[in-house]
Amino acid sequence: MRSFIVPILMVLVSAVPADADPAAGKKIAKQKCQVCHGIDGIAKIPIAPHLAGESQIYLETQLKAFRNGKREHEMMTVVAKDLKDNEITSLAQWYNSIQITATVPE
Numbered sequence: 310m311r312s313f314i315v316p317i318l319m320v321l322v323s324a325v326p327a328d329a330d331p332a333a334g335k336k337i338a339k340q341k342c343q344v345c346h347g348i349d350g351i352a353k354i355p356i357a358p359h360l361a362g363e364s365q366i367y368l369e370t371q372l373k374a375f376r377n378g379k380r381e382h383e384m385m386t387v388v389a390k391d392l393k394d395n396e397i398t399s400l401a402q403w404y405n406s407i408q409i410t411a412t413v414p415e
């Protein structure tokens with residue numbers, strides 16, 4: 310089993326751009342995302358989703374879908390169109406790194 314997992318992990322790791330990191334994502338988020346999604350990933354406008362704690366793979370997939378036109382939205386299509394791969398990874402790492410808790414009603 311381990312001999313199977315290690316090569317997969319290596320592929321996943323090598324797919325992460327070398328110059329991506331959550332601190333860089335935080336900086337970009339302050340400039341480009343904060344007004345709608347919050348710097349803490351809690352949405353500031355009712356039509357925007359919360360991003361805090363969302364999985365990195367999901368965030369990256371959605372940002373790339375907005376960038377390449379597979380997913381369309383009047384706001385996000387504009388926001389995502391000029392993002393580079395390392396910026397997308399950094400943003401996904403930033404929003405994924407935020408710790409959230411959920412309180413379920415009685």
Ligand code: HEC
Pocket residue numbers: 337338341342343344345346356357358360367368371372381382384385388400
């Ligand atoms: C002007 C407001 C606005 C800005 C700025 C903005 N977004 Fe969004 N974002 C939205 C809205 C609205 C949606 C919901 C799109 C839909 O309904 O399909 C969304 C959706 C998303 C989604 C999909 C989430 C999901 O649950 O499917 C991601 C990921 C995302 N935004 C990331 C970002 C990032 C990262 C930035 C900064 C680079 C950013 N957004 C900037 C308004 C914004």
